Amino acid sequence: MNSSKSQIDKTPEWKVVRILDEYRIVVNAPIGTVKEGDRLQVYRDTTVISDPETHEELGILPDVLATVEVVQTEDRLCVAESAEFTIVSPLAESMAEYARTLRSAMHQSLWLGQSERQMLPVQPEDIERPKQPRRERSIRVGDKVRKAPQPPKP
DSSP states (O other): OOHHHHHHHHSOEEEEEEEOSSSEEEEOOOBTTBOTTOEEEEEEEEEEEEOTTTOOEEEEEEEEEEEEEEEEEOSSOEEEEEOOEEEEOTTHHHHHHHHHHHOOHHHHTOOOSEEEEOOOOBOGGGBSSSOOOOOTTOBOTTOEEEEOOOOOOO
């Protein structure tokens, strides 16, 4: 067995135990297994992958629903919020076109806008407040959670 496979097998797996709002979830990952700043993936095992020739089942491909970042740790749980951002600015579209047109290093590094945290794809009925319309691929209480690949340190 290769080292990356054995490392995956040893990765702790937790579950979403509560949805606080469109940005934050509670995971049953105890203190010591995660720390503030850790990235986690919320996922479901949905697709069985088989070898097309032998028909041997090779594994289940997880469907990653969202990436979240741990913002609070407690004895037996942690709170994590969406780690995905969208650039929002009334000038973003026109400035992006301007930067593409000029193609200069100075304009390619120009940053005009701000980032906004993206909502998690949750089922609104799982949020403990008034219900809202459903969305596809929504996070549900009971979905699996695991550590996400951490970016390499410089």
